[in-house]
Amino acid sequence: MQYIVVTGGVVSGLGKGTIVSSLSYLLKNSGLNVTDIKIDPYLNFDAGTMSPYQHGEVFVLDDGGEVDLDLGNYERFLDTNLTFKNSITTGKVYKRVIEKERKGDYLGSTVQIIPHITDEIKHEIEDAADGYDIALIEVGGTVGDIESMPFLEALRQMRSMPKNQMIFGHVTLVPEIGDEQKTKPTQHGIRDLRSIGIQPDMLFCRSTNPLSKSAKEKISLFTDVAESEIISAYDVMNAYFVPKLLMDQGILDFIKGRFSIKGHELKYTLDEFTKNLENPKERVKIAIVGKYIEMKDAYISHREAFSHVTGNTGIGVDIKWVDSDKLKNGTDSIKDVDGILVPGGFGYRGVEGMIIAERYARENNVPYLGICLGFQVAVIEISRNLLHLEGANSTEFDKNTKYPVIDLLPEQEGIKDMGGTMRLGSKEIDIKEGTFAHGLYGADKIYERHRHRYEVNPKYISKLNEAGVVFSGTDKEGVRMEIMEFLGRKDYIATQFHAELKSRPMNPSKVHINLVKSALEYQKAKLKL
Numbered sequence: 001m002q003y004i005v006v007t008g009g010v011v012s013g014l015g016k017g018t019i020v021s022s023l024s025y026l027l028k029n030s031g032l033n034v035t036d037i038k039i040d041p042y043l044n045f046d047a048g049t050m051s052p053y054q055h056g057e058v059f060v061l062d063d064g065g066e067v068d069l070d071l072g073n074y075e076r077f078l079d080t081n082l083t084f085k086n087s088i089t090t091g092k093v094y095k096r097v098i099e100k101e102r103k104g105d106y107l108g109s110t111v112q113i114i115p116h117i118t119d120e121i122k123h124e125i126e127d128a129a130d131g132y133d134i135a136l137i138e139v140g141g142t143v144g145d146i147e148s149m150p151f152l153e154a155l156r157q158m159r160s161m162p163k164n165q166m167i168f169g170h171v172t173l174v175p176e177i178g179d180e181q182k183t184k185p186t187q188h189g190i191r192d193l194r195s196i197g198i199q200p201d202m203l204f205c206r207s208t209n210p211l212s213k214s215a216k217e218k219i220s221l222f223t224d225v226a227e228s229e230i231i232s233a234y235d236v237m238n239a240y241f242v243p244k245l246l247m248d249q250g251i252l253d254f255i256k257g258r259f260s261i262k263g264h265e266l267k268y269t270l271d272e273f274t275k276n277l278e279n280p281k282e283r284v285k286i287a288i289v290g291k292y293i294e295m296k297d298a299y300i301s302h303r304e305a306f307s308h309v310t311g312n313t314g315i316g317v318d319i320k321w322v323d324s325d326k327l328k329n330g331t332d333s334i335k336d337v338d339g340i341l342v343p344g345g346f347g348y349r350g351v352e353g354m355i356i357a358e359r360y361a362r363e364n365n366v367p368y369l370g371i372c373l374g375f376q377v378a379v380i381e382i383s384r385n386l387l388h389l390e391g392a393n394s395t396e397f398d399k400n401t402k403y404p405v406i407d408l409l410p411e412q413e414g415i416k417d418m419g420g421t422m423r424l425g426s427k428e429i430d431i432k433e434g435t436f437a438h439g440l441y442g443a444d445k446i447y448e449r450h451r452h453r454y455e456v457n458p459k460y461i462s463k464l465n466e467a468g469v470v471f472s473g474t475d476k477e478g479v480r481m482e483i484m485e486f487l488g489r490k491d492y493i494a495t496q497f498h499a500e501l502k503s504r505p506m507n508p509s510k511v512h513i514n515l516v517k518s519a520l521e522y523q524k525a526k527l528k529l
C-alpha cells in the first residue's frame with residue numbers, strides 16, 4: 001500500500017487541506033485510484049457537535065457522516081463521494097478501543113496508548129485505504145501538539161512495515177520580514193518532527209512570494225530534504241490554482257519515482273476553469289445573510305459553489321457578508337446587491353434578520369436562494385405576511401407558537417442525544433414535472449445531502465400553496481417538503497437540502513448557477529432603468 005502523509009508545522013491554518021487536495025487531484029487525474037483521509041486529533045467523536053465559529057462548516061457526507069470541512073475540499077478536488085471512514089478522530093479511536101476492552105478483546109492485558117491506541121489508528125487507516133492505489137493522510141493540528149502524538153507515532157510505525165511505501169510531506173511557514181524570507185521557524189518545526197522519528201521527504205513552504213533560491217538552499221541544508229523536493233507554495237488567489245503550482249515544480253515526478261509508478265500521464269483539466277476565475281467577463285454581487293459571518297469558513301461550501309459557477313460561466317461573484325442580526329435596524333446593507341443567499345443555521349439568534357432578507361427579496365423581485373434554514377425562514381415569512389398567521393414560527397425558535405409552520409420531524413420526537421441524530425446525508429428527492437425545479441435539474445429524481453431536525457409542517461401545505469408557494473420537490477414518500485418555488489418566479493428557489501455540499505468544479509450546484517445567472521439579469525435590468 002502506498003501512503004502520502006502530510007503534517008504541518010510552525011502555525012495552524014497553513015492550508016494543509018489545499019495541499020492534500022491538490023496532490024490528490026494531480027494523482028487522480030494521472031489515472032490513479034486515490035483516496036484522502038483526515039486525522040483530527042480532538043476528542044469529539046465527529047465534527048457534528050462543534051461550533052462553526054471554531055472549526056468552520058460541518059461538512060456532511062453521503063452516508064451522513066458529519067466531518068471536518070477538509071473532507072469537502074477532498075471531495076471537490078477528487079470529484080468523488082467519501083465515507084465516514086475517511087475521517088478519523090481521537091474520539092472515534094478511543095471509543096472503539098474502550099468498546100473492545102469492555103467486550104473482553106484485550107482480556108488479561110493493560111490497555112495502553114502504545115500499542116492499543118496506535119494499533120487501532122493503523123487499523124482504521126488501513127480500512128479507509130483498502131482498495132486504493134494511494135491514500136493521502138492529512139494530520140490535523142501542528143507537530144508538537146500533545147493531541148497528535150499517538151497518530152504520528154502510529155504513522156512512524158507504519159513506515160517501517162514492509163508492506164507499506166510511504167512519503168512524508170510537511171507544510172511549513174516561511175515568514176517574510178521586509179524582503180527577507182526567514183527559515184528559522186521551518187528549521188525548528190522540522191527538528192520537532194525529527195525528534196519523534198519522522199524525517200520528511202518533501203516540504204511545502206508557505207510564503208507570500210515565491211521561495212528564493214537562497215532560502216531553499218538553507219532549508220535543504222538544515223533539513224536534509226533535497227532542493228528539488230522543497231516546493232514553494234506561495235500565495236495564489238484561489239485553491240484551484242494550487243495543483244498547477246505544485247505540478248510545475250515537478251512534484252508528480254518525485255512521487256511517481258518514489259512509488260515506482262510508470263506511465264500515468266497527467267490530464268490537467270483546470271485551464272479554462274482557472275482562466276474564468278482570474279478574468280471573469282462579468283460580475284455580480286451576492287449577499288450571504290447569516291450569523292456566523294465573522295468566520296467565513298462557516299460557509300466554505302457556498303463560497304466554493306460560487307467559484308464553481310464562475311469557473312464554468314465566467315460570471316464572477318463578489319460576496320457581501322451580511323450579519324443577519326443587523327438587518328433588524330434596516331435593509332440598507334442589502335439594497336446594493338444583485339442576489340441574496342440565506343444559508344443554513346441553528347438557533348434563534350439572527351433568524352428574524354434572515355426573515356427580513358427573504359421578505360425583501362420576495363417583495364422586490366431580488367433573486368433569492370434559501371438553503372435549509374433559508375428554506376424554513378421563507379416558509380415562516382410567507383405564513384406571517386401572506387397567510388396572516390401572526391407569530392408563525394418554527395418550534396425550534398418558539399415552542400409555543402400558535403402557528404408551528406416549521407415543526408420537528410416526527411422521528412425526532414423523544415431524541416435526547418445531540419450527536420449524529422439529525423436527518424443526515426444523501427436522500428432521494430422527487431421533482432414534480434412541469435415545475436421550474438424540474439427544468440433546472442432536468443431530472444425526476446436527484447440525491448442531495450441533508451442536516452436538519454425540523455421540516456415544513458404538513459398541516460400548512462395547502463394554505464401555503466394558496467399563497468403561491470409550490471413545493472416542487474419532496475422526499476420519496478411525498479410527505480417531506482424539499483424544494484420550494486414561489487409564484488412561477490425563476491429567480492427564487494429554496495431547498496431543505498444542502499445543495500452546496502455536492503457542488504463540484506465541473507458540475508456546479510444547479511441552484512447556485514440559477515442564483516448567479518438571475519443576479520446578472522437583475523443587474524442588467526436595473527441598469528436599464
Ligand code: GLN
Nearest residue numbers: 344345372373452453454
Ligand atoms: N435549524 C434547522 C433545522 O434543524 C435548519 C438546519 C440547517 O440549516 N442545517 O432543521
